[in-house]
Amino acid sequence: MNPPLNDAPLSRAGVWRGIRTSVPLGVASWIVGLGFGVAAQSTLPLWAALFMSGSVFAGAAQFAALQMWSAPLPFLPIWLSTFAVNARFSLLSASLAPWLARYRGWRPWVALAILAEGQWAVTTEAHGRGDRDLGVLVGASVVVWAAWMTGTAMGFLASPLLGDPRRFGLDLVLVLFFAATLTSSWRGPRDLVPWTAAALATWGATFVVGPEWQVIVAALVGATVGAWRDA
Amino acid sequence: MTPDAVSIAIAIAGMAAVTFAIRAGGFVIARVLPPTPFVTSFLRHLGASVVVALVTAALAKSDGAGYVATAVTIGLAAAGRGTAALLVGMAAAALLRL
Numbered sequence: 001m002n003p004p005l006n007d008a009p010l011s012r013a014g015v016w017r018g019i020r021t022s023v024p025l026g027v028a029s030w031i032v033g034l035g036f037g038v039a040a041q042s043t044l045p046l047w048a049a050l051f052m053s054g055s056v057f058a059g060a061a062q063f064a065a066l067q068m069w070s071a072p073l074p075f076l077p078i079w080l081s082t083f084a085v086n087a088r089f090s091l092l093s094a095s096l097a098p099w100l101a102r103y104r105g106w107r108p109w110v111a112l113a114i115l116a117e118g119q120w121a122v123t124t125e126a127h128g129r130g131d132r133d134l135g136v137l138v139g140a141s142v143v144v145w146a147a148w149m150t151g152t153a154m155g156f157l158a159s160p161l162l163g164d165p166r167r168f169g170l171d172l173v174l175v176l177f178f179a180a181t182l183t184s185s186w187r188g189p190r191d192l193v194p195w196t197a198a199a200l201a202t203w204g205a206t207f208v209v210g211p212e213w214q215v216i217v218a219a220l221v222g223a224t225v226g227a228w229r230d231a
Numbered sequence: 232m233t234p235d236a237v238s239i240a241i242a243i244a245g246m247a248a249v250t251f252a253i254r255a256g257g258f259v260i261a262r263v264l265p266p267t268p269f270v271t272s273f274l275r276h277l278g279a280s281v282v283v284a285l286v287t288a289a290l291a292k293s294d295g296a297g298y299v300a301t302a303v304t305i306g307l308a309a310a311g312r313g314t315a316a317l318l319v320g321m322a323a324a325a326l327l328r329l
Contacts, residue, residue, distance in 0.1 A: 024314040031321075048239045055247035065246060071234040073242045082246045083253065088281050090257030095278040097261035098271070112254045117285070120278055169324035172297055175289035176304045176320040182282050183308035183316075191279065198280040202287035215284040222280025227273035 008102040010134040017131065018122065018139020025118045025140065026147040028177040032059050033151020034162075035170045040152070041159035043069045053152040057114055057145060059174065061085040064212075084212035091219055092120045096137075099127070103134060114141040121181040193229050198222025300324035 036059060040049040043066050052062055061082045068078050093100075093112050100108040111134060119140040126136045155162070165171060182195075201221035205214045234242075264270050290301060304320035307313075 024317065028317055044239070045236075048236075048243060051240070052243045052246065055243060056250050058250055061246065061250065065242075069234070071238075073234045073238045075242055075245060078242055079245045079249050082249045086250050086253050088285075089250070089254045090260070091277045091281050093254050093257035094261035095274045097258050097274065098266065100258055101262050108258065109255060112258055113251055115254050117282060121282070124278060167325065167328060169296070169300060169321035169328070172293070172300050172321060172324050173317070175286055175293070175297070176300060176317050178282050178286045178289075179301050179304045179320075180308040180313055180316045182279070182286060183305050184313055185279055185282075186309075194276045194280055195283045198283040199287045202284045203291065206291070211288070214288050215281060218284035218287070219277060219280040222283060223273045223277040226276030226280070227269050230272040231269055 007132075008104075008134070009132060010103070010107065010138075012135065014131070014133030014135025015139040015142075016135075017126070017133070018136035018141075019143050020139075021126070021136070022118070022122050022140040022143040025122060025177070026143040028173055029118060029144045030147035030151040031170060031173045032177075033148045034155035034158075035151075035165050035173065036062055037152040037155020037157070038159045038162055038165055039063060039066055039155075041156045046153070046156055049152055049156050050149065053148055054145075056082070057148065058082075058086050058089070058116065059148075081212065084210075087213075087216050088219060089115060091216070091223075092117065096120070096123065099132060100134075107134060111137050111141070114145055116141075116144065117178065117181070118144050121185065125185065194222045194226030197225035296324040296327035299327060 033053065036053065037049060040052075040062075044052070052065070056062055056065075064081050064085050065078050068074055068081060093115055096115075100111065103111075115137075119137055122140040123137045126132070198218050198221060202214055202218035205217040209217055261274060286301070290297065293301075300320040300323045303323045304316045307316035307319055
């Protein structure tokens, strides 16, 4: 139990709650990691696949980098693509900012270093239940990171046995995970306006910007419409 | 020809640095924004909008099996079967692609 006056809780119990509520998320992350390991096997040595999964820890950007991998390595294009594909993370950390800003020292930075959509979703769901312990985010992130690394290694090693990952629906893991997340974050018809705006903007953005910027533009449109409607 | 180990390490370290700067950057910028009702509401809608956009973008590139799998997953998640939703959705896609 957190004392009522503590507005920046971080407890071992919170970490444990984060771990327990993230088991389905960990399974999803493991499966996507398998997909990355399979894809990386033909391009990278094992140490590099693990170094990338452990330090970059962002599926879409890692897949994009594999597409650009060649000798000599095109550093700048790889980094720019990483920036474009991952720029959406800034929106997730921005949405957590009012809460994370209560924590002092190194704590928010460590939590931010391994932030991704899944952990973000688990954390905001916990906030909806009144659980504002930073440990939930940390626990969820640890589960996702460990599953991601295990998946990468296993996919890499098992790649010759697996064949085409599409046969198992592996290419859909990420979108199905996000669809399930979205469904459980539905708070009622009021969500319909910003969500429809974001969906339409995703489609509209294809005519204006490259696919790597689509999500960012659409999310900004959805949030603006939502905020404007609330005002 | 494959890149040498040093180049590989530099490329990946750069990707990691860029990604950390993004993750930290959103927090740094949002922290200095004035907490007006509009900014607060904007930040609240931001996360869900990112996910809506990710799903829409992925579906736009998907096949019929992807649409069916997504519908199955959403249906199960709405019924409170969040854990099974993902795996049943994948199984549906795998069956349709046989």
